[in-house]
Amino acid sequence: MNPDALWSVLGKLAPEALRELIGADRLDSIRAVIHSGTGVAVDRDSSMLATLLLVTHGEQVLEDSKVRSRLLTLLPSDELEEMALALCGRSFEKSADNVLALASLPWRPGAAIALEFVGRFNVPARYLPKNTPLQVPTSVVHPFVRRPRLRDYQEEVRKRILGLLRNGARRILIQMPTGAGKTRTVMETLIDIARRDDLFGVGKSVLWLAHVEELCEQAVTSFEDAWTAKGNTPATVVRAWGSHKPNIEDYEGAFIVSTYQKLVALRKRPAEFEQIRRPIGLVVADEAHKVLAPTFEELLEELITEEVTLIGLTATPGRGLDRGQENVQLAVFFEKNLVGPAWSDNPIGELQERGILARIRHRSIDSSMAVALTAAERAAAVDSDLPGSVLSRLASSADRNRRIIDTIRDETSAGRSCLVFACTAEHSRILTAILNIEGERAAHLDSSVSKFHRREVISNFRSGAVNVLLNFGVLSTGFDVPRVSAVVIARPTTSVVLYSQMIGRGLRGPASGGSPECDLIDVRDNFLAFGAVEEVYTAFAPYWN
Numbered sequence: 001m002n003p004d005a006l007w008s009v010l011g012k013l014a015p016e017a018l019r020e021l022i023g024a025d026r027l028d029s030i031r032a033v034i035h036s037g038t039g040v041a042v043d044r045d046s047s048m049l050a051t052l053l054l055v056t057h058g059e060q061v062l063e064d065s066k067v068r069s070r071l072l073t074l075l076p077s078d079e080l081e082e083m084a085l086a087l088c089g090r091s092f093e094k095s096a097d098n099v100l101a102l103a104s105l106p107w108r109p110g111a112a113i114a115l116e117f118v119g120r121f122n123v124p125a126r127y128l129p130k131n132t133p134l135q136v137p138t139s140v141v142h143p144f145v146r147r148p149r150l151r152d153y154q155e156e157v158r159k160r161i162l163g164l165l166r167n168g169a170r171r172i173l174i175q176m177p178t179g180a181g182k183t184r185t186v187m188e189t190l191i192d193i194a195r196r197d198d199l200f201g202v203g204k205s206v207l208w209l210a211h212v213e214e215l216c217e218q219a220v221t222s223f224e225d226a227w228t229a230k231g232n233t234p235a236t237v238v239r240a241w242g243s244h245k246p247n248i249e250d251y252e253g254a255f256i257v258s259t260y261q262k263l264v265a266l267r268k269r270p271a272e273f274e275q276i277r278r279p280i281g282l283v284v285a286d287e288a289h290k291v292l293a294p295t296f297e298e299l300l301e302e303l304i305t306e307e308v309t310l311i312g313l314t315a316t317p318g319r320g321l322d323r324g325q326e327n328v329q330l331a332v333f334f335e336k337n338l339v340g341p342a343w344s345d346n347p348i349g350e351l352q353e354r355g356i357l358a359r360i361r362h363r364s365i366d367s368s369m370a371v372a373l374t375a376a377e378r379a380a381a382v383d384s385d386l387p388g389s390v391l392s393r394l395a396s397s398a399d400r401n402r403r404i405i406d407t408i409r410d411e412t413s414a415g416r417s418c419l420v421f422a423c424t425a426e427h428s429r430i431l432t433a434i435l436n437i438e439g440e441r442a443a444h445l446d447s448s449v450s451k452f453h454r455r456e457v458i459s460n461f462r463s464g465a466v467n468v469l470l471n472f473g474v475l476s477t478g479f480d481v482p483r484v485s486a487v488v489i490a491r492p493t494t495s496v497v498l499y500s501q502m503i504g505r506g507l508r509g510p511a512s513g514g515s516p517e518c519d520l521i522d523v524r525d526n527f528l529a530f531g532a533v534e535e536v537y538t539a540f541a542p543y544w545n
Contacts, residue, residue: 005122009071010050017070018049022056029430032398033405034437055433058444059126059453062107062117069103071121087112130452137244139237147229153341154185160339161189165309173288173312173334177348178504179357179512182313183218187226190282200235203253204281209260211287213451216241216257223255252279260296267299280308288312289497292330315504316497318543327543338544355511358518365407367400367525386494394492394525395427404490405434407521412440412467416485416519420470421502423491428470435468442468445475475505486519
C-alpha cells in the first residue's frame with residue numbers, strides 16, 4: 001500500500017503499542033508466513049507495523065477506539081486538556097483520563113472529534129466516518145432508449161417463459177450459467193408481461209426479491225435499462241430494502257425491489273406487509289435455489305396466490321449433491337418447470353466458443369495438509385458444508401498460506417487480476433497483509449466492512465488500483481467485475497452451489513467485456529472434487545426430469 005499521512009503518524013507509536021493494536025495471534029500468523037518466504041522481520045519496525053495495522057483494519061481503522069486512543073497519546077497534555085474541555089464539556093487532571101474521554105466520543109460523520117483528527121494528525125478523508133449515500137426510495141423511469149437485442153439463446157428463454165405462462169404455468173425456474181445474462185433475460189421477459197397485461201396501469205406490481213443489497217441495486221439498474229428501451233409508459237421503481245422507507249401508496253403499480261430478510265421482518269407488521277402483498281401480480285426470486293429455507297419458503301407461499309406468478313433465477317437448480325430430498329422439494333416447489341436454452345451437450349463450452357464465457361484454465365495446488373475431521377465435523381460436512389472449525393484449522397497453516405501467497409503472486413506477475421476466496425475473515429485479512437508487505441496492491445472484504453467501503457474497494461479493483469481482491473463470504477454472489485482473470489479458491493467447500501458461485505466470478509468472456517481466458521486455481525484440500533465447470537452446471541438435471 002502507498003504510505004500516507006495516517007501511516008506516518010501511526011509510525012510514531014512504539015512498536016509494542018502497534019503490536020497490541022494488530023493483535024498477537026494475527027501478528028504471529030503473518031510473521032510465520034513472511035519469515036518462511038522472505039525473512040523480513042515484521043514485528044520490530046514501527047513503519048512496517050503501521051502498514052500491517054492499516055492493511056488489516058482497512059479504511060475503517062479509526063472506528064476502533066483503541067487506535068484513536070493510542071494516537072491521542074501522541075499529543076501534549078495541554079492539547080488534550082483543551083480538546084477535552086471543548087468536546088466533552090470538561091477536562092481531567094490526568095492526561096490518560098482526557099485520552100479515554102476523547103477516544104470514547106462517538107465516531108460518526110461530521111463529528112467534532114473527527115474534524116480534530118484531521119486538523120491535528122492530518123488524517124486523509126478516506127479514514128473519516130462517512131454517510132452512506134442512499135438513493136431515494138422511489139423513482140420514475142421513462143422510455144425510450146435503444147439497447148442491443150437479446151442474444152439468440154436469451155430470446156429462446158424469453159419465448160419459452162411466455163409460452164409456459166400462456167399454458168397456465170404459475171411457477172418457473174430459469175437456469176443459465178453465471179455470465180450468460182440471466183438477469184437481463186428475465187428482466188426483459190417480465191417487461192413483456194407487464195406491457196402485455198398492463199400490470200402497472202391496472203395497479204399491479206412486480207416484486208423482485210434478492211438476498212443481498214448489492215443484488216437489489218443491480219436489479220434496479222437492470223430494470224431501468226430495460227424499461228427505457230422497451231417500456232411504453234413511465235414506471236415507478238420502489239427500493240424497499242435496508243433503511244429505505246417508501247410511502248405505502250408507492251407500492252401499487254410499481255417495480256418493487258426488496259430483500260427476503262426485509263419482507264420476513266415486515267410480516268411482523270401485518271398491515272404494512274399487506275400493503276405490499278395486495279397489489280403484487282408477479283414475483284421474481286433471485287438465487288432461487290435458496291427459497292427452501294423455512295422462513296423464505298413461508299414468505300413465498302404467502303405471496304404466491306393463484307393470481308400471482310413466480311419466476312426464479314439460478315445457475316444451480318439444487319440445494320447440494322448430498323441433499324436429494326431437498327433437491328426434489330425444490331423441483332416440486334417450481335412445479336418442475338425448469339427453463340434454460342436448448343444447449344448442446346456442453347453448454348459451457350458452447351458459450352466459451354462464442355466468447356460469452358471465458359475459457360477456464362483449471363489447475364490445483366497441493367496444500368500438503370492432512371486434515372482429520374471429527375465425527376461431528378464429518379456429519380456437518382455431509383449435511384451442509386465444511387464447519388468453521390475445519391476452515392479455521394486450514395487458515396492457520398503457515399505452509400498452506402505460503403503456497404497460496406506464492407500462487408497469487410505468480411498470477412499477478414503474469415499481469416492477471418486475482419479474486420481470492422479465503423477460509424475465514426481473519427484468513428482473508430492475514431493474506432491481504434502479507435501480500436501488501438510483499439509489494440502487491442491487495443485489499444480485503446468481509447461482511448463486517450461497511451457498504452460504503454465495500455463499494456470503494458470494489459471500485460478500486462475494477463479500475464486496477466487494486467490487483468488482488470480477497471474476501472470471505474461476500475463476493476460469491478452480487479459481484480460483477482469482468483476484468484477478473486484469475487480466481488483462487490483457498491476456501492474448500494462440499495457445496496456444489498457455493499463452488500459454482502465462486503468460479504462464476506471469473507467466467508465473463510470477451511463478448512461480455514471480460515477476459516478470453518481465466519485461471520481457476522483450487523487449493524487441493526478441497527474435500528469434494530466437482531470436476532469440470534460443465535459438470536457443475538448439469539449436476540442437478542436428474543431432479544427435474
